[in-house]
Amino acid sequence: MSKKNIEITVRCLLFLCSIISLMILVGIGYFLFKNGFSAFIENGLGNFIFGKTWNISKNVYGVYPLILGSLFVTTGSIIVSAPIGISVAIFMTDIATSDIKKIIGPCIELMAGIPSIVFGLVGMIFLVPLIRENFSPPGYSLIAAIIVLIVMTMPTIITLSEDSLRSVPRQYKEASYALGATKWQTVWNVTLPAAKSGIIGAVILGMGRAIGEAMAVYMVIGNAFKIPNSLFDPSRTLTSNIVGQIEEAALNSQHMHALFACGIILLIFVFLFNGISFKMRKVV
Amino acid sequence: MKDKLYSKDLSLWYGKKQALKNVDFSFKDKSITAFIGPSGCGKSTYLRCFNRMNDLIATVNIEGEVVYNGIDINGKDADPVEIRKKIGMVFQQPNPLPKSIYENVAYGPKIAGIKKKKTLNDIVEKSLRKAAIWNEVKDELKKSALALSGGQQQRICLARTLAIEPEIILMDEPCSALDPIATAKIEQTMLDLKKDYTIVIVTHNIQQAARISDQTAFMLLGELVEHGTTKEMFEKPINTETSDYINGRYG
Structure with a gap:
C-alpha cells in the first residue's frame, strides 16, 4: 500500500471508531426513551414525577x-x-x-x-x-x-x-x-x-x-x-x-x-x- | 559602617547545577545598581536571592550570606514575609493579579492588615502617582488590571510594590516585554524614585544600564566578573570579557 492509502485508511478507521462511540450514546438514549417514555403517558407526566405511590399490583407509579x-x-x-x-x-x-x-x-x-x-x-x-x-x-x-x-x-x-x-x-x-x-x-x-x-x-x-x-x-x-x-x-x-x-x-x-x-x-x-x-x- | 544590603560568598545550586559562584557584592543606598550579563549568567537568580523568591523552587540550595540591615535573611530567625515587605520586586513579565487596578495596588496593604477604606484609598492614589500612572487610570480604578497595555500593567506592578513601602526595589528585566515608549516611562519613573529607594535592576539592555544606573555589575557563568560606577564600567572596563560584552562582541 502506498503511503497515501495508509493515511486514508487510518483516518477512516479512526473516524469509524469515533462514530461508533457517538452512536452508542445515541443508542442508549433512544433505547431508554423507547422503553421508558410510555411511563410518562401511562401515568401522566405530572403524576409520575410528583406522585408519591409506587404500587406494582395496581400499576400506579410516582x-x-x-x-x-x-x-x-x-x-x-x-x-x-x-x-x-x-x-x-x-x-x-x-x-x-x-x-x-x-x-x-x-x-x-x-x-x-x-x-x-x-x-x-x-x-x-x-x-x-x-x-x-x-x-x-x-x-x-x-x-x-x-x-x-x-x-x-x-x-x-x-x-x-x-x-x-x-x-x-x-x-x-x-x-x-x-x-x-x-x-x-x-x-x-x-x-x-x-x-x-x-x-x-x-x-x-x-x-x-x-x-x-x-x-x-x-x-x-x-x-x-x-x-x-x-x-x-x-x-x-x-x-x-x-x-x-x-x-x-x-x-x-x-x-x-x-x-x-x-x-x-x-x-x-x-x-x-x-x-x-x-x-x-x-x-x- | 556596613552597607544596608550585601551578599557575602553567595553560592546557589539548582539541584546539582551551580548557578551562582561566591558572589560578593554590596549595594549603595538610594541609587540604582544594574546587573548585566548574557542569558543564564545568574543575574536574575542573584536578584531573587534578596527577597527569597528562590524558596518557591524546591531543588534550590544556598550557601553564603545575604545580609539586610545586619540580618542574614536566609537565617533561622529571618521571616521571608517580613523581608518581602521591605524588599519589593517587579518581575520580567508584567504580572498583575486578575483583579481590578485598585485591588492590585491595595493587595499588599490589605494583607498587611490595613482595613480602613480611607487609608487604602490614600495609599492607592499615592502609589499610582509615584509610578506615574495615576492620570491614566484614575477614572477606571475598578477596571481589571489585565485589560491594560503591557506598559501600563508594569507600572501598576511598580505601584503595587511601592504600596507596601519597601526600602529596596528589585527589578527583574522590567522592560524586556515593553515597547520603547513604555520603557522610557519606566526608566523616568525609576530615576524619580531613586531619591527615596534603593533600586536594583537586572537588564539585558546594556544601553538601559548606561542610561539609568549609578553602579553596574557584570556577571558571567554565575560569577561576578567586574563592578564599579557605571561611568567607569562603560568607559574603561578592566576585564576584557566585560568590554567584549559591553561592546556587543559577546555571545
Missing part, C-alpha cells in the same frame, strides 16, 4: 420520593466531600512536599479505581451496624448512603480541583508572595479565586457521580419507598430503585416502563451536571 432521595444523597454527600476534597487539593498543590505527594497521590488514584460494590460491602458490614448500634435502627439509612458517597466522590473532586489549582499561573503566586503575603493569604486571595470555575466544575462532576451511583447506595440505603423524615431513616433513590426491581419486572410491562423512566430522569440530571461542569471548566 417517583417523587425517589427524586428527593437522589437529591438528598447527592447534596448531603457533596456538602461534606466538596470542602474536604478542595482542602486536600490545596494541600497537594501548595503545601505537601514531594515525598508526601508521592504517597498520597497514588492513594487518591487508587481510591478512584475501587469498584463501587466494594464501597457497598464495607458500608454494609461496617457502617450500617455502627449506625444501628450508636444512633438509630435500622442502620440502613440515608446517612449511610451519604457517607459512602462522600468517600466515592472525593477522588473526583480532588483530582479535578488539583488540575485547576495547578493551572493557576505561577506569576500570580509570585506576585502575591513578593508583596509579603503568607502562603495561606496567597492561597485564599489569589490561587483559589483564579481556580474558582474549575473547582466548581469539579464539584458538579462529583455530584454527577453521586447521583448516578447505584450499587453501593442500594446496599446501604435500606430501599424503603418513602420520603425520609431524618438522616437515619431508610430511603430509596432513582438508581437503587432500578437495581432493586429490574429483575422482577416483566418485559414490556408498565412496571418496566416506569423503571426505564427512572433511567431517563437520571440521564437528564447527569447531562445537566456534566454540561454545567464542562462549561465551568472551560472558562479557565
Whole structure:
C-alpha cells in the first residue's frame, strides 16, 4: 500500500471508531426513551414525577420520593466531600512536599479505581451496624448512603480541583508572595479565586457521580419507598430503585416502563451536571 | 559602617547545577545598581536571592550570606514575609493579579492588615502617582488590571510594590516585554524614585544600564566578573570579557 492509502485508511478507521462511540450514546438514549417514555403517558407526566405511590399490583407509579432521595444523597454527600476534597487539593498543590505527594497521590488514584460494590460491602458490614448500634435502627439509612458517597466522590473532586489549582499561573503566586503575603493569604486571595470555575466544575462532576451511583447506595440505603423524615431513616433513590426491581419486572410491562423512566430522569440530571461542569471548566 | 544590603560568598545550586559562584557584592543606598550579563549568567537568580523568591523552587540550595540591615535573611530567625515587605520586586513579565487596578495596588496593604477604606484609598492614589500612572487610570480604578497595555500593567506592578513601602526595589528585566515608549516611562519613573529607594535592576539592555544606573555589575557563568560606577564600567572596563560584552562582541 502506498503511503497515501495508509493515511486514508487510518483516518477512516479512526473516524469509524469515533462514530461508533457517538452512536452508542445515541443508542442508549433512544433505547431508554423507547422503553421508558410510555411511563410518562401511562401515568401522566405530572403524576409520575410528583406522585408519591409506587404500587406494582395496581400499576400506579410516582417517583417523587425517589427524586428527593437522589437529591438528598447527592447534596448531603457533596456538602461534606466538596470542602474536604478542595482542602486536600490545596494541600497537594501548595503545601505537601514531594515525598508526601508521592504517597498520597497514588492513594487518591487508587481510591478512584475501587469498584463501587466494594464501597457497598464495607458500608454494609461496617457502617450500617455502627449506625444501628450508636444512633438509630435500622442502620440502613440515608446517612449511610451519604457517607459512602462522600468517600466515592472525593477522588473526583480532588483530582479535578488539583488540575485547576495547578493551572493557576505561577506569576500570580509570585506576585502575591513578593508583596509579603503568607502562603495561606496567597492561597485564599489569589490561587483559589483564579481556580474558582474549575473547582466548581469539579464539584458538579462529583455530584454527577453521586447521583448516578447505584450499587453501593442500594446496599446501604435500606430501599424503603418513602420520603425520609431524618438522616437515619431508610430511603430509596432513582438508581437503587432500578437495581432493586429490574429483575422482577416483566418485559414490556408498565412496571418496566416506569423503571426505564427512572433511567431517563437520571440521564437528564447527569447531562445537566456534566454540561454545567464542562462549561465551568472551560472558562479557565 | 556596613552597607544596608550585601551578599557575602553567595553560592546557589539548582539541584546539582551551580548557578551562582561566591558572589560578593554590596549595594549603595538610594541609587540604582544594574546587573548585566548574557542569558543564564545568574543575574536574575542573584536578584531573587534578596527577597527569597528562590524558596518557591524546591531543588534550590544556598550557601553564603545575604545580609539586610545586619540580618542574614536566609537565617533561622529571618521571616521571608517580613523581608518581602521591605524588599519589593517587579518581575520580567508584567504580572498583575486578575483583579481590578485598585485591588492590585491595595493587595499588599490589605494583607498587611490595613482595613480602613480611607487609608487604602490614600495609599492607592499615592502609589499610582509615584509610578506615574495615576492620570491614566484614575477614572477606571475598578477596571481589571489585565485589560491594560503591557506598559501600563508594569507600572501598576511598580505601584503595587511601592504600596507596601519597601526600602529596596528589585527589578527583574522590567522592560524586556515593553515597547520603547513604555520603557522610557519606566526608566523616568525609576530615576524619580531613586531619591527615596534603593533600586536594583537586572537588564539585558546594556544601553538601559548606561542610561539609568549609578553602579553596574557584570556577571558571567554565575560569577561576578567586574563592578564599579557605571561611568567607569562603560568607559574603561578592566576585564576584557566585560568590554567584549559591553561592546556587543559577546555571545
